[in-house]
Amino acid sequence: MRISELEGKSVAIWGYGREGRAALAALRWRLPAQPLTVFCSPDEVEALAELQDPQLTVLPTVDAAALRSFDVVIKSPGISPYTSPAADAALDGVTFIGGSGLWFAEAPAGRRIAVTGSKGKSTTTALIAHLLRAAGHRTALAGNIGLPLLELLDVQPPPDAWAIELSSYQTGEAQDLDVAVVLNLFPEHLDWHGSEARYFADKLALVTRGRPRVAVLNAADAALAELDIPAGTAVAWFNHGDGWHLRDTVVHRGELAVLDARHLPLPGRHNRLNLCAALAAIEAAGFDAVAAAPAAAGFRPLPHRLQTLGQRQGVEAVNDSISTTPHASIAALDLFRGRRVAILVGGYDRGLDWGVFAERIAADPPAAVITMGQNGPRVFEKLKPLATGDRFLLAEATDMEAAVRLGLQALGSTGVLLLSPGAPSFPRYRDYTERGRHFARCAGYDPDVIASIPGLGVA
Structure with missing residues (x-):
């Protein structure tokens, strides 16, 4: 649905x-006289x-009855279409779309x-x-990485x-892609999708519904290896001997x-495989990946x-807060x-099985x-039978300050203090x-120095 098609609709x-802010700005730019309604939280009304x-x-509240009065609702990605009130309103004919869907429909060059x-x-x-x-x-670098597509x-x-x-949350809205890259599939965001099967289907919609010219897929992922590729979509496999892959630490093209x-600033095999995927995508898009x-x-x-973040008194602090799965x-x-x-x-409890983490x-x-957060007690109980003798210290923390303190005490004067929660951040954090x-901040570093994402926008 293009923005021009919203003219005259509620x-x-x-x-x-x-x-949401990007959507409002885009609609006001294209449809300056269009009446619009914003459903927001009470603390956003003043802004x-x-x-x-x-x-x-x-409107600071929303329910199915309120949604039913609109032809089209542009929803933020975090709002699931599978639960009430969105699911109820959709049954009554309300069309839901995200900002990414509007952007793709505009088909920018x-x-x-x-x-x-x-x-x-x-x-x-x-x-x-x-x-x-x-x-x-x-x-252009944009999307879920931190810059809504509608801002560009x-x-x-x-570009x-x-x-x-x-x-x-957004993959089903993509269309007219030159290249779709799917890196891997692990159960995640089950509260939004409702089931593991639906999560996988929604993730793979980038290929199955987006119908890209080329799908770049991880040959080592079993779910991707079994994917039914739409007619007209070519496949470029990475992590495979015929394509871009790793041999020990060396990146190969065949x-x-x-x-x-x-010596690249890409720690770990998984990040080097990310590089293989990026090079495969560049090549699939028609650029010279070997030269790049x-x-x-x-x-x-x-x-x-x-x-x-740095090293203090022999302890290296590593921030892997993006980690939201046990894998x-x-x-x-x-x-x-x-x-x-x-x-x-530890963090928000989505009911994921931490058995694979316990095995590791x-x-x-x-x-x-050190366990913490909403699912901290459940992870603690999962690991408790393993923490016998002096194999490793297992401790519970009530908050980040306590977790950092316990971690530093356990390490003494050498080691790595690693935040890798394996769970989402809410409700404790935005x-x-x-x-x-x-x-x-808890580990003694300036959060403003470490926070910026380089390269967003067009360059």
Whole structure:
């Protein structure tokens, strides 16, 4: 649905976070006289009143009855269409769309590369933008990574390429893609999707419904290997000997050794595979990936993703607040294998099974596991049978301050204090960024220094 098609319809915007603000600005730019309604939280009413928009109605509460009075509701990504009141209103004919859907319908010029996956999508998307820019191509970096697509609706001159991160909340809205990248699939966001099967289906909609010209897929992921590829979509496999893959630490394109990744600012095998995915995407979009690859040496790692904050009194503090699944926490532990690690885990309880994390702890225990957050007690009980003798310290913390203190006590004068929660940040924090900043502050570092995402926008 294009923005012009909203003219004359009754339209509401549901949610006034950054996506909601971008939607309101875009509609006001294209439809300046259109009456609009915004459903927001009570503490956002004042900010909307300051706009002094006579055609804007602000409502601090929402229910199915209120939604039913609109033809179209532009909802923020975090609002699930599968639960009440959205599901109820949809049954009565209300059309729901997100800001990403509006942007894609406008079909901006430039080759569009969209990236999703249960982990690694932000780094991969940022790598694509970095490598293309280094090769001299004007490139936009936007989407779920921190800049709503609607904020770049009328960029002039248009970029040569778009590097777009999409969450599972947004993948179903993508269309007219040149390249769709799916990195991996692990159960996540089950509270939003309702089931693991629906989460996988929504994630894979980037390929199945988006029908890209080329799908770049991880050959080592069983679910992707079995994916039914739509007619007309070619497949480029990475993490496979015929395509972009790793041999030890060396990035290869088929039999061609392209570069050694040991000294790149991409810690861990998973990040080097993200580089393989980025190079495969660039190649699939028609650019020279082999020539672009050496520019990875100049990549600036993203905050809150295995981010080293510094070292104090022999202890290295690492912020992996983006970690929202047990698999991500395992990957973080694997990176520091052989070192003394105190890992801080726990957050919002989505009911995920922490059995795979317990297996990793049993096989190779760290110095300490500190649990916290809503699911902290459940993770603690899962690990308790393993914490016998002096194999590792298992402790519970009531908040981040206590978790950091317990972790530092366990490490003494050497080791890694690792925040890799394996769970979402809410309700204690607004998002993983706020959680990572709090961890930095508790560990003695300036959160403002570590927080910015490089490269957002067009360059």
